[in-house]
Amino acid sequence: MAKTTTCHVATRKGLFTITRGASGWSVSRVSFLGDNCTLAVHDARSDSLLAALNHGHFGVKLHRSRDGGATWTEIGTPAYPPMPNGYVPKMTFSGKPIDWTLRLIWALAPGGDDHPNALWCGTMPGGLFKSDDNGESWTLNRPLWDDPLREQWNGGGAEYPGLHSICVNPHDSDDIVVGVSTGGAWTTRDGGTSWRIGGKGMRAEYMPPELQFEPNAQDAHLVVQCPGRPAALWVQHHNGIFRSTDRGASWSEIENVHPSAFGFAVAVHPRDPETAWFVPAVKDEKRYPANGRVVVNRTHDGGKTFQTLTQGLPQEHAYDLVYRHALDIDETGEALAFGSTTGSLWVSENSGESWQTVSSNLPPIHSVRFERA
Amino acid sequence: MPTVRFTDNIQRHVQCPTKDVEGADVRHVLDAYFRTNARARGYVLDDQGRLREHMSIFINGEQLRDRVRLSDAVPADGVLDVIQALSGG
Numbered sequence: 256m257a258k259t260t261t262c263h264v265a266t267r268k269g270l271f272t273i274t275r276g277a278s279g280w281s282v283s284r285v286s287f288l289g290d291n292c293t294l295a296v297h298d299a300r301s302d303s304l305l306a307a308l309n310h311g312h313f314g315v316k317l318h319r320s321r322d323g324g325a326t327w328t329e330i331g332t333p334a335y336p337p338m339p340n341g342y343v344p345k346m347t348f349s350g351k352p353i354d355w356t357l358r359l360i361w362a363l364a365p366g367g368d369d370h371p372n373a374l375w376c377g378t379m380p381g382g383l384f385k386s387d388d389n390g391e392s393w394t395l396n397r398p399l400w401d402d403p404l405r406e407q408w409n410g411g412g413a414e415y416p417g418l419h420s421i422c423v424n425p426h427d428s429d430d431i432v433v434g435v436s437t438g439g440a441w442t443t444r445d446g447g448t449s450w451r452i453g454g455k456g457m458r459a460e461y462m463p464p465e466l467q468f469e470p471n472a473q474d475a476h477l478v479v480q481c482p483g484r485p486a487a488l489w490v491q492h493h494n495g496i497f498r499s500t501d502r503g504a505s506w507s508e509i510e511n512v513h514p515s516a517f518g519f520a521v522a523v524h525p526r527d528p529e530t531a532w533f534v535p536a537v538k539d540e541k542r543y544p545a546n547g548r549v550v551v552n553r554t555h556d557g558g559k560t561f562q563t564l565t566q567g568l569p570q571e572h573a574y575d576l577v578y579r580h581a582l583d584i585d586e587t588g589e590a591l592a593f594g595s596t597t598g599s600l601w602v603s604e605n606s607g608e609s610w611q612t613v614s615s616n617l618p619p620i621h622s623v624r625f626e627r628a
Numbered sequence: 629m630p631t632v633r634f635t636d637n638i639q640r641h642v643q644c645p646t647k648d649v650e651g652a653d654v655r656h657v658l659d660a661y662f663r664t665n666a667r668a669r670g671y672v673l674d675d676q677g678r679l680r681e682h683m684s685i686f687i688n689g690e691q692l693r694d695r696v697r698l699s700d701a702v703p704a705d706g707v708l709d710v711i712q713a714l715s716g717g
Contacts, residue, residue, distance in 0.1 A: 310641065313683075314674065355676060
C-alpha cells in the first residue's frame with residue numbers, strides 16, 4: 256500500500272493542496288482562492304479531482320481537474336427537476352419549505368471500479384444524484400426522493416435536510432449506504448433502484464419520547480464504512496456514537512465516551528472495523544473542544560475503550576470545531592488529517608499518536624481528503 | 629430589441645457580454661439570451677427557473693417585481709441589468 260503524499264483541503268476561501276516533502280507537510284497549491292470551496296475529493300479511477308463551489312449569489316457549481324489541480328473545468332451541476340404542478344412542499348422544522356433547488360453539494364463519491372464513469376452526489380436539500388458520465392450530467396435518484404419518508408426529513412443545524420454520506424461497497428458498487436441529517440441511514444442493494452431505511456437502534460434524545468428511536472428522525476452527522484469489511488459502519492450522530500456490523504440495519508450506541516460523544520467527524524481504519532477516530536466537542540448547544548483542548552479519540556476495540564490522543568495538538572485556549580468532512584484517513588490506516596473552523600490543519604503519520612501542525616491560519620475548513628492510489 | 633447587461637462580478641465565472649435579444653418580458657428576454665449562452669442560466673436562475681434569491685434584475689432602472697415567473701414587461705428598447713442583490717455591510 257502506497258504511502259499518501261497529497262491531501263486536498265476545501266475551505267471558505269479556496270482549495271488548498273498539501274503535500275508531503277522531506278521536512279513534512281506544507282501547502283503546495285491553492286485553487287479557487289477567495290471562493291467558497293465546500294468539498295473536494297480525489298477520484299482514483301481517473302486520477303481526477305472534483306471540487307464543489309458555492310458562489311452564494313451565483314449558486315453551487317462543480318469543477319474537475321485532470322492535472323492535479325493545475326487547471327480546472329466547470330462540469331455539470333446537479334439540478335432538481337421541475338416541481339409537479341400544484342405540488343406544495345412540506346415545511347421543515349424551521350417552517351421553510353423543502354424547495355426543489357440545489358443549495359449545497361455535501362457528498363461526492365466515485366461509483367465503484369466496475370462503473371468507472373459513475374459518480375454519486377449528495378446535496379442539500381436531501382437529494383441524491385448520479386452521473387454516468389464523470390459529472391458532465393446528473394440525474395436525481397427518484398426512488399429515494401419520491402419515498403414518502405423523504406418528505407419527513409428535516410434540517411439538522413441547517414435549515415434544510417442534507418445528504419452528507421455516501422458509502423459505496425468496494426466489492427459491490429450496487430450496495431450503497433447513505434446518511435442524512437436528519438433522516439438517518441438508508442441502504443440499497445440494487446444501485447439505487449430501491450431503498451430501505453436502516454438506523455434501528457440509533458437514539459435521538461432531543462426528540463419527543465415516542466420518536467427517540469424513530470429511524471427517520473435520526474441526526475446522523477457522518478456515516479463511514481470500513482472498506483475492508485463493508486458491513487461495518489460507524490456513525491458520529493448528534494446524540495453520540497453508534498456502530499453497525501450489518502450494513503446499517505441495526506446500530507449499537509457507544510457509551511461512556513470522554514471527554515464527549517458529541518462531534519461531527521469520524522474515520523474508520525481501512526481494514527480493521529474495530530478501529531475508528533473521532534474529534535469530540537462539547538455537545539450541541541456549545542460546540543467547542545472540552546476545556547479548550549483539541550483531542551482525537553481513538554478506539555481499537557469497537558468502542559469498548561478509547562485513547563484520547565493529544566501529542567502535537569493545542570491543549571489550552573483552543574476552540575477549533577471540526578466539521579463532518581474535515582477528518583480523513585489514508586489507505587494505509589497510518590496517515591490521518593483534520594482541519595478546523597478556525598483554520599488549523601493537522602496531519603498524523605502514526606495513526607494519531609502524534610500530530611504535525613500544517614497551518615494555523617487557513618480559512619475555515621470544510622473538508623479534508625487524501626488522494627487515493 | 630431589449631438589451632441585456634450583466635454585473636462585472638459574473639464575468640470571471642462565465643462570460644456574459646452585453647447583447648440585444650428578442651422578448652417582451654423578462655422570461656422571454658432571458659430565455660433568448662441563454663439560448664446562446666446556456667452555462668450562464670444556472671448563475672442567474674435556480675433549478676425551478678426562478679431568479680436566484682441573491683440576484684436582482686432592473687428594467688430601465690426599475691427593479692423587477694415577479695421573481696418567480698419573470699413576467700415583468702420589457703419595452704422593445706428596454707435595458708435589463710442583471711446584478712447581485714448586495715445588501716448590508
